[in-house]
Amino acid sequence: MFFSIIIPLYNRPQEIDELLETLTQQTYMQFEVLVIEDGSVNDAADIVASYTDRLDIKYFVKPNAGQGFARNFGFERAKGDYFIIFDSDCLIPEDYLEIVSANLFEHQLDAYGGPDAAHTTFTPVQKAISYAMTSPFTTGGIRGNKKHIGQFHPRSFNMGVSREVYEKVGGFILTRLGEDIEYSIRIHENGFKIGLIPAAKVYHKRRTSFAQFYKQLHFFGRARINIYKHFPSELKLVHFFPAAFTVGLGVMLLLNVFYPPLAYICNFLFLLFFLLIFFHAWQVNKSIKIAFLSVVASFIQLFAYGLGFIQDFFKRIIFKQS
Structure with missing residues (x-):
């Protein structure tokens, strides 16, 4: 061949x-x-x-x-x-x-x-970004995994x-x-x-800085809505997870300001989620520094994707703008 x-x-x-x-x-x-x-x-x-x-x-x-x-x-x-x-x-x-x-x-x-992976020569930030895009605790886990949701793309x-x-x-x-x-x-x-x-x-x-990574993932969130406009059946529940994360983060911040007692529950759930990422990333990369950076990268991935998704969801689906 x-x-x-x-x-x-x-x-x-x-x-x-x-x-x-x-x-x-x-x-x-x-x-x-x-x-x-x-x-x-x-x-x-x-x-x-x-x-x-x-x-x-x-x-x-x-x-x-x-x-x-x-x-x-x-x-x-x-x-x-x-x-x-x-x-x-x-x-x-x-x-x-x-x-x-x-x-x-x-x-x-x-x-x-x-699939993709991080090379040993990559910087700690690049390794953290690679983790975020392949981790089972983020939407990156469906990219190139043996077990994937729906058809493999x-x-x-x-x-x-x-x-x-x-x-x-x-x-x-x-x-x-x-x-x-x-x-x-x-x-x-x-x-x-x-x-x-x-x-x-x-x-x-991928990207060499978190600023570039944010821009890329915001673009990916918008891209999911673009796919929906061509193929509505391809918008799955899993694709809403980053948007739910982003909305949940906003709710948590509001509760901390206006109703702290209820905010404790949200704070605990977010803390637990990021602790899972930290320890799993530590196990994968054998580095506390990369584990910490992986938490940052995972946060950026979910927040940026979710924000891009929400932005074009309202713009192109709710308000039907081109």
């Missing part, structure tokens, strides 16, 4: 350098790489050129249109039997393609997704589709705001088999 690895890129030359370096170390080398520079000001032309003697790599420059349409640009020019999508802030383990190839042949998957930081899927379903029709979930739903609706490959993990840097 020949793979086409498609990487949209926007003003992140250092990230693509690290990603391409990991691709040179793959134990399975039947692949090409297509880097799509999506209207960047700070481009990676020189960096990509430095890999032409080590990778079958092609570099394209196009006007900015967002990551979904940049991937479509790559799909149209790919030669592979299977298209693999990575975000530019990922590092790929050396046996990734070998694992994927074996699983595709064994399980005959038309599309797949894989691959995420575009680590996702693959066969050429047959692309030829029948087409590419992305959204460029952002939940474009990967929308694409997965259409693949399901066309009768293709999608599966999780648990061992096909990538090391996903």
